[in-house]
Amino acid sequence: MILSINIVENNMLNMLLIAAIYLGIFSVAGLFLVLLERKVAAWFQLRLGPNRVGPWGLLQTMADALKLVSKELTGTVKADKFLYNLAPYFVIISSLMALAVFPFTQEFQAFDINIGIFFLIAISSIGVIGILLGGWASNNKFALIGAMRSGVQTISYELSVGLSLVTMVLLTGTLQLSEIIEVQKNGWLIVQGHIPAIIAFMIYMIAGTAETNRAPFDMVEAESELGAGFHTEYSGMKFAYFFLAEFINMFIIAAIAATVFFGGWLEPAWLTPLGIAEVFPAIGVFWFLGKTFALVFLMMWFRWTFPRLRVDQLLTLEWKYLLPLNLLNIVLMALIVWLGLTIQI
Amino acid sequence: MSYFGDIYKGIKTLLTGMSVTGKVFLNNKNNSITQQYPDNRETLKMFNRFRGEVVMPHNEKNEHTCTGCQKCEIACPNGSIEIIWDRQIDPESGKKKKMIDQHIYHLGMCTMCGLCIEACPTDAILWAQNYENSVYDRSALTKVLNQPGSKIMPGVED
Numbered sequence: 421m422i423l424s425i426n427i428v429e430n431n432m433l434n435m436l437l438i439a440a441i442y443l444g445i446f447s448v449a450g451l452f453l454v455l456l457e458r459k460v461a462a463w464f465q466l467r468l469g470p471n472r473v474g475p476w477g478l479l480q481t482m483a484d485a486l487k488l489v490s491k492e493l494t495g496t497v498k499a500d501k502f503l504y505n506l507a508p509y510f511v512i513i514s515s516l517m518a519l520a521v522f523p524f525t526q527e528f529q530a531f532d533i534n535i536g537i538f539f540l541i542a543i544s545s546i547g548v549i550g551i552l553l554g555g556w557a558s559n560n561k562f563a564l565i566g567a568m569r570s571g572v573q574t575i576s577y578e579l580s581v582g583l584s585l586v587t588m589v590l591l592t593g594t595l596q597l598s599e600i601i602e603v604q605k606n607g608w609l610i611v612q613g614h615i616p617a618i619i620a621f622m623i624y625m626i627a628g629t630a631e632t633n634r635a636p637f638d639m640v641e642a643e644s645e646l647g648a649g650f651h652t653e654y655s656g657m658k659f660a661y662f663f664l665a666e667f668i669n670m671f672i673i674a675a676i677a678a679t680v681f682f683g684g685w686l687e688p689a690w691l692t693p694l695g696i697a698e699v700f701p702a703i704g705v706f707w708f709l710g711k712t713f714a715l716v717f718l719m720m721w722f723r724w725t726f727p728r729l730r731v732d733q734l735l736t737l738e739w740k741y742l743l744p745l746n747l748l749n750i751v752l753m754a755l756i757v758w759l760g761l762t763i764q765i
Numbered sequence: 766m767s768y769f770g771d772i773y774k775g776i777k778t779l780l781t782g783m784s785v786t787g788k789v790f791l792n793n794k795n796n797s798i799t800q801q802y803p804d805n806r807e808t809l810k811m812f813n814r815f816r817g818e819v820v821m822p823h824n825e826k827n828e829h830t831c832t833g834c835q836k837c838e839i840a841c842p843n844g845s846i847e848i849i850w851d852r853q854i855d856p857e858s859g860k861k862k863k864m865i866d867q868h869i870y871h872l873g874m875c876t877m878c879g880l881c882i883e884a885c886p887t888d889a890i891l892w893a894q895n896y897e898n899s900v901y902d903r904s905a906l907t908k909v910l911n912q913p914g915s916k917i918m919p920g921v922e923d
């Protein structure tokens with residue numbers, strides 16, 4: 421099955437069809453990410469996790485989603501109605517848009533834009549506008565504090581995410597995701613770029629976790645002090661949008677890392693002689709999702725290990741440590757590329 | 766150079782933490798500490814000291830051992846027990862004496878402290894072993910412990 425999709429050549433109907441497929445797959449995938457998170461959390465804490473609805477609790481989040489859909493949409497009287505209702509869509513649309521550019525296999529990519537990485541960074545920072553809108557329009561002090569923290573956090577860590585990806589772009593020489601993967605046919609970038617690539621990966625994972633507003637960087641929601649942060653006043657499906665967006669964002673951050681550092685849909689080099697990929701190209705989806713979920717697991721591991729940072733510690737970490745290191749790292753990477761010290765397999 | 770020292774120390778401690786949680790994650794299958802919900806209602810044997818709710822046992826002749834002394838009512842710290850009593854002629858001795866009409870127990874207020882059961886001189890009330898006490902209407906949580914038509918077991922007051 422070849423799913424070669426080129427927006428320019430195909431008509432409107434095709435676009436809508438693809439959009440519907442993506443929406444369908446990712447809203448269900450988002451639900452199962454929530455389930456995965458709850459199971460992983462349970463295993464980290466010596467618990468069992470959801471185990472009542474369906475076998476091993478597999479349908480638990482489906483039931484939760486149905487419950488949320490059937491719930492009443494409440495809101496505050498003094499909320500700014502228009503912005504209040506707009507905010508969840510901002511958040512969910514921006515995270516769904518980012519999904520379009522990922523190459524799942526060689527053939528399966530909805531939108532192969534030549535500024536792929538740039539597009540991803542740009543889109544992922546739009547989501548924070550939704551959070552700010554939601555917090556502001558709710559007319560609730562906790563929501564506002566949460567939203568402002570989100571602004572501070574995302575603006576700061578956006579820099580590190582961007583710069584660590586720029587470090588890798590120095591190696592690839594292109595922003596287009598399909599070509600970035602093409603470059604990695606000579607070895608994954610984390611191997612090609614060795615030391616600076618590993619540093620960039622570490623910075624990327626830290627900053628990426630902060631971008632998704634997850635623990636240990638969940639200043640935005642901070643259940644123990646802010647209620648639920650920026651979405652305190654949301655209920656029902658609007659709340660579910662925020663919730664789903666958080667998990668899709670986690671998937672996106674992991675998918676970017678898998679694509680840029682770990683070769684996307686490419687199989688590990690030691691498997692290439694077997695030639696499975698030539699006979700059966702769709703296996704790439706397996707590799708891509710496998711790498712992505714390994715990184716998603718890493719982020720869950722962070723969440724259930726580290727204590728939350730205070731706001732000032734959060735900013736210290738970014739501006740005093742990650743950012744200077746990142747800038748140094750770019751210089752190092754530039755030197756390595758210039759002197760031709762990369763490792764090519 | 767404490768700047769880079771801090772970074773080194775930070776990364777090291779983070780990795781230590783991750784190795785601890787990672788080990789827990791890998792070993793959790795056998796020693797999960799969760800107590801499962803008791804679904805096996807038929808075969809379940811509850812613990813002796815389990816406190817479900819306060820009940821008053823009756824024998825086959827519909828007799829209980831509550832004398833209506835009100836000690837449990839006084840002992841209860843939050844007023845979960847109300848004894849409604851009056852003085853009636855005892856059919857056997859022909860004397861007037863105190864008898865309970867209704868022993869009212871508010872399960873919804875009870876903190877399961879057990880002081881009433883400690884206080885009862887005739888062991889008329891004790892702990893039940895049931896654990897599914899939720900109801901749809903809170904008025905169902907107000908219970909009359911002595912069964913209708915029941916009377917005190919002869920000889921308890923002697």
Ligand code: SF4
Nearest residue numbers: 841875876878879881
């Ligand atoms: S157990 Fe404690 S709270 Fe409950 S009725 Fe007896 S004395 Fe009152």
Ligand code: SF4
Nearest residue numbers: 831832834835837885
């Ligand atoms: S239950 Fe026991 S303490 Fe309470 S009134 Fe009856 S005999 Fe007295």
